[in-house]
Amino acid sequence: MRKIIIPPIKSQGIKTKLVPWIYAVISEHNGRWIEPFMGTGVVAFNMDFDDVLLSDTNPHLINFYNALKEKAITPLIVKNYLETEGEKLQKANDDGYEHYKYIRDRFNEKFDPLDFLFLSRAGFNGMIRFNSKGKWNIPFCKKPERFSKSYITKIVNQVTKVSQVLNEHWTFVNKDFREMIPLAGENDIVYCDPPYYGRYVDYYNGWTDNDEHDLYELLNNTRARFILSTWHHNDFRDNEMVKRYWNNFNIVTKDHFYFSGGKIENRNSIVEALVYNFESNTSKHNYEPIIQEEQLSLFESSMPYCAETAINK
Numbered sequence: 001m002r003k004i005i006i007p008p009i010k011s012q013g014i015k016t017k018l019v020p021w022i023y024a025v026i027s028e029h030n031g032r033w034i035e036p037f038m039g040t041g042v043v044a045f046n047m048d049f050d051d052v053l054l055s056d057t058n059p060h061l062i063n064f065y066n067a068l069k070e071k072a073i074t075p076l077i078v079k080n081y082l083e084t085e086g087e088k089l090q091k092a093n094d095d096g097y098e099h100y101k102y103i104r105d106r107f108n109e110k111f112d113p114l115d116f117l118f119l120s121r122a123g124f125n126g127m128i129r130f131n132s133k134g135k136w137n138i139p140f141c142k143k144p145e146r147f148s149k150s151y152i153t154k155i156v157n158q159v160t161k162v163s164q165v166l167n168e169h170w171t172f173v174n175k176d177f178r179e180m181i182p183l184a185g186e187n188d189i190v191y192c193d194p195p196y197y198g199r200y201v202d203y204y205n206g207w208t209d210n211d212e213h214d215l216y217e218l219l220n221n222t223r224a225r226f227i228l229s230t231w232h233h234n235d236f237r238d239n240e241m242v243k244r245y246w247n248n249f250n251i252v253t254k255d256h257f258y259f260s261g262g263k264i265e266n267r268n269s270i271v272e273a274l275v276y277n278f279e280s281n282t283s284k285h286n287y288e289p290i291i292q293e294e295q296l297s298l299f300e301s302s303m304p305y306c307a308e309t310a311i312n313k
Contacts, residue, residue, distance in 0.1 A: 005045040005165065008078075008117060008158040009064060010126035014039065015193060015229065018272060019046045021254055022191070025227060025280045031187030034224070036177035037194050041065060044191075045162055051169045053183070058128070059174045064113040066172045068163055073113060075160045079152060081114045086147025089122070096144025108135040121155065122146050178214060184224035192219065193229040197241050216245040225278045232273035239273075246275045252282050 004019050015022065022043055033049035035041075038056045056062055067073040085103065092099035100122055107115035120128060123138035131137045173180075177194070184190045194215060195207035219226045228246065231239050232253050242251070256272040274282075 005042070005161045006158050007040045007042050007045060007162055008121075008155050009040045009061065009128075010120045010123075011040050011128045012126055013196075014042055016042050018229070018254070018256065019043060021282075022227065022229070022274065023047065025252065025274055025276060025282050026189065027278065027280065029187070029189055031185060031189065031224070034180065034184050034188055034190045035193070036175075036180040036190070037192055038172070039193060041162070043193065045165050047191075049189075050167065053171045053173070053180070055173045055175045055177070055180045057174065057176060058130075060111060060113065060116045062172045062174045063111065064116055065162075065166075067113045068159065069166045069170060069172065071163075073159070075156045075163065078114070078117070078159050079156045082118070082147050082152045082155060085118055086152065089146060090144045092144065095142060096146070097140050097142070100140040104136055117155075121151075178218065181215075181218040181222055184222055184226075186223040188224040190219070190222060190224050190226040191229075192226065196231050197239065212241050212245065219277070222277075226276060228275040230273050230275060232271040234270045242273065242275075246273075249275045249277050250280065251275050252280075 004016060006016060007014075019042065023046065026047065029049070032051040032053055033044055033047050034053045035044055036055050038044060038054040038061065040061075041054065044052055044054055054062075054065070064073070085099070089096045089099045092102075100119075103115050103118050103122075106112070107119060119136055119138065120126070122141055122143075123136075124141050127138050129136075129138050177192070181190055181192075192215065194211070197207055197209075197212050215228075219228065230242065230246070232242055232251070233239060251273050253271050253273045256270050
């Protein structure tokens with residue numbers, strides 16, 4: 001039994017609550033863990049692989065984790081940075097918004113990974129979004145006291161845990177999934193968590209019919225084992241892409257509950273799906289719902305789990 005490693009970068013749709021389920025699908029392995037859509041990195045950080053290849057089209061995620069791997073960013077550097085900028089945020093005019101705009105504008109000019117961390121933790125509802133020119137455009141969360149001592153400690157602890165996982169065999173690259181999947185060998189596992197078709201626009205790029213088709217072609221022809229995260233259905237409609245492409249593979253589903261925004265009507269229940277091309281002992285559907293009270297809970301608490309228990313549920 002161990003605790004889930006929570007990444008320091010925030011993002012809606014993070015798979016923290018689903019990590020035990022994904023972990024349970026994996027059988028024995030002796031190859032690489034490859035993610036063409038790494039996002040926050042939460043899945044990779046918890047899969048117990050030493051040889052890892054991660055990619056994302058968002059260059060700021062890649063820059064942050066490369067800086068952490070190369071020790072250009074350390075827990076102490078993060079602590080000092082957040083203490084300094086957090087104090088300025090608390091004292092700034094317009095309930096902190098003036099300093100938030102200053103960091104936003106500085107990031108949009110210099111793309112400093114520490115500023116990226118700041119914005120991801122001070123932006124509205126933990127969202128990551130850029131405009132068509134590649135500039136950060138998430139509004140302030142309106143909490144000038146955001147970076148309290150305890151909050152900084154939590155973020156620093158998250159940075160520490162991730163830095164302890166990284167080694168020279170972890171590689172972070174800024175590439176399209178079409179370049180990444182063909183790199184996988186027969187002993188590797190490719191985990192794909194693309195933007196969900198028909199549900200939302202990705203934090204850095206959109207997702208089209210052609211993208212889904214290309215992803216299917218690549219995974220259908222890969223020598224590696226693959227796992228795909230997607231949505232299966234909700235109370236209103238089915239994911240048409242499951243029927244079009246993914247029904248020929250193994251599929252397991254799980255009830256999940258997303259929180260988006262500050263109002264109860266913005267909470268959405270959905271059935272998540274894992275699609276994979278190998279044998280697994282995971283049951284076809286686990287009807288125990290995963291309740292997500294608020295997005296922040298994904299980042300600010302560690303959740304213990306046991307792999308054996310996850311497999312048997």
